[in-house]
Amino acid sequence: MSKLESSDSSETEQLIDEDDEQNYEEALLQKLSSTRYQLSVMGFLGFALIYSFRINMSIALVDMVKQPAAEKSGPANKNCPVWNKDTSSQNNDVGTFDWTPKEQANVLGAFYYGYMVAMIPAGYLATRIGGKQMYGLGIVLTAVLTLLTPAAAHLGIWWLIILRGLEGITEAATFPAFHHLSGRWTPKLERSIFASMTLSGSFFGNMITQPIIGYLCTLELWNGWPLGFYANGLLAIIWYVAWCFLVYESPDKHPRISERERNYINSQTQIDDDKPTAIPWKSILTSLPVFGIVAAHFANNFMLYGMMSFLPLYFADVLNFDIASNGILSALPWVSVFIGTLTAGQLTDLLRSRSLVTTTFARKFNQVISTFLPSIFLLLAGYAGCDDIKAILFLAVGMLFFGAAGSGFYCNNLDLAPQFAGIIYAISNFFATLSGFLAPLIVASLTEENVHSSVLWIHAFYVFAGVSWLGGSTFLLLGSGELQAWAVIRNG
Template sequence: MNSRDRETQSISGDNYHSSLPGKLFSTRYKIALLGFLGYVLLFAMRASISVAIVAMVANQKADNSSFSENCPENSMNKSAEQIQTEQLLVDDQPLEGKFDWTSTQQAYVLAAFFYGNCMLQFCGGYFASKFGGKHLYGFGFLIRAILFMLNPLIAYLGVQVLIIVKITEGVIEAVTMPAFHHLTSRWAPKFERSIFAGIAISGFAFGTMFGQLIAGILCSFRFLNGWPLVFLLLGFLGFIWFGLWMYTAYNSPDKHPRISESEREFINKFTQVDDNKKHKIPWKSIATSPRFIGLIFGHMAQNTICYGIMTSLPLYLSNVLNFDIQGDGFFSAVPWLCCFLGVISSSQLTDFLRRRKYVTTTFIRKSNQITGCVIPAIFLASAGYSGCNATLAVSFITVGMYLFGFAYSGCYCNHLDIAPYFAGTIFGITNTFAVMPGTY
């Protein structure tokens, strides 16, 4: 352990707090906010397809007629066929954008992204440790946004072509999360790790909510048949974000030309990372570490809930509970708003308790992980036994997703605790396994 690490570890939470520059307008929190907005758009792109596909596929109900027998149609909702007919049928002309995809093909479209996303997670963390995370996160985002904008045209080329493109999107986006985790280790002081990471990663919940909600609204439009607007809008917003990111973000405080000297010194003092010294990645120690193995399983449990809800909830609401396209988007979004609130509140609480030394970091990380995975699993399972009671089902899911937000102050931040120098690399490895639940 070098002298800088010993100095950092010896500082109490009170001394830390007394040294804290104003956070609200600080450079590091501008980067956290842009990270948040980046995750909002990335996850909006992931989530919106699960709502848009309801409008894209004309035979959605036909492929799932066994479900509709369970729950009668709500008189306030229209069937998917009625919605699609009203939006797409003009002067008895053939339906534009009518895709006769089977339920199996739809499942492949939804899962294709995650197959690709498994591939370059490790590379994202490794190359970020070598070259920095700014450009990996930025250009990975940009290429993903371009491909996403092209989805409406690609869909007309055939479902097989669309599946290949969705796999490619997953491959490209795979570098972004490990890259940003690397940036977090360089910009987040010791007692702000949960808050900094929580602000940024809460974008996944807000983005999922935004993506499903905006998709539900846009898919009800007659203009361009509605659903292509989802891809065009999110892609356009992605270009704006990219410009802001490239101007604002830098790989470390030492490389940022506009950061105040007091904030630069504060971050360098409390991050426990010194990029002026080169460190070899201890591959053998990582691979044989019980903590590392625990992170893999914790990360997988976390993402099993996340991706299961993200891809399946809109179809469950549409096919089982018979919500219309707008209701589908709205009620799919509500649980993610609660998850967003759970991430923010738990990150604030976690770092408050750590800073005041009311609990140990190990204890609070484990407590958050249990609260965020075990309890939500019980609520989500209960929703499956709610029958046709939509209010009860959505309530179970909503409460479960609020508590699920606590997991992001659990193992998600733990990479930063156990190996701040190699947080991006380790995150890339664990997230390789954690993305796999999205493929089945």
């Protein structure tokens, strides 16, 4: 080849590379500026607020309630070394309220009673009123109740319990409503990415709420603990204003969407909101793939709610680990699940878009990863004994794999029946919320004899592993990634 030909070839290759790079940048810019991307960002922030509503009470309760002096002195577990505990930042050693442990449990549990009772009616209303209205109202009404929390606490514990139950009712609308909305906005090959991005907001909220609320509780203003509720509520109201202006029920109703994006989404979702459709209750309730989702959802929430409730207790009672003084390490499992959720979504839809895996395989594989591996690492953490760092690292690695559930059962209802995604999620979440009661009760009963015994805690971990494996195996047998016949919209 002559030098001239070689030079021409190099210039041509360079031009091709520049064109590919320009096309990629244009495609990326187009995607980031799309209306469905705006929806996913608003959903991410909304779910972060939703989970902050859930856990702010459990964090603030430590400073709200008077603690017996015996609980503040000496290590919990005499067999493990004690981490340096910094008590200089604690604002209120005596607390404000004299509530028993049972009363505190009622305050925390009241949310889940309201949440479970309202779940299926909320899912039904989302199909009739619309996902935008139900999701937005669910968050802003919970925000108003959150702002009233300090006042309710001062009025009396039963006022607070009633208010927390109402918060559960208002928040019950959010997840089914957003799934209903997702069915109208998410193209087939973007479902894993979209679902994992929005779901990761839940873990992001869990990750940042603990240190922020913990810091606010140390301030002297109003005794510290009410500040978290006020900040949480005000941020949610600001979010709601943005939600009202930026989000619309469907591509056809969005005034600023491009014609190209509207046509693309409508061709992929196969949903026609101009034709009211009766909910096929019998088909949904007798569907084996829906049973698979219910089993996987229960197992997922059993592990998630269990980690949220027992992890701080395990750190304190067995490892003598002070969460307040070691915030970064204690938050590591939640950082891991946040990263794992986003990574699994990107990889799953990349493989699906290149036809390397079927949707059914992708959903089952992700669910197996998110149920079997975290359970193994949970058991390894239990057998780590007093090795704090090793135990936390095992938990962090396990929660990294746990994030794959966002591309497993969590978005599977969009595959089966995008038109009825909200109601399917409401049904599965109704049963999954039972784990919010069962997981803490099982831990309490198994460790009641000696809460500081690592052996008894390992027994509890085996229960969590067994539930996870059973849920994952059921989904593996019954799950499907195909659009169901009863969910197909008939023309004419």
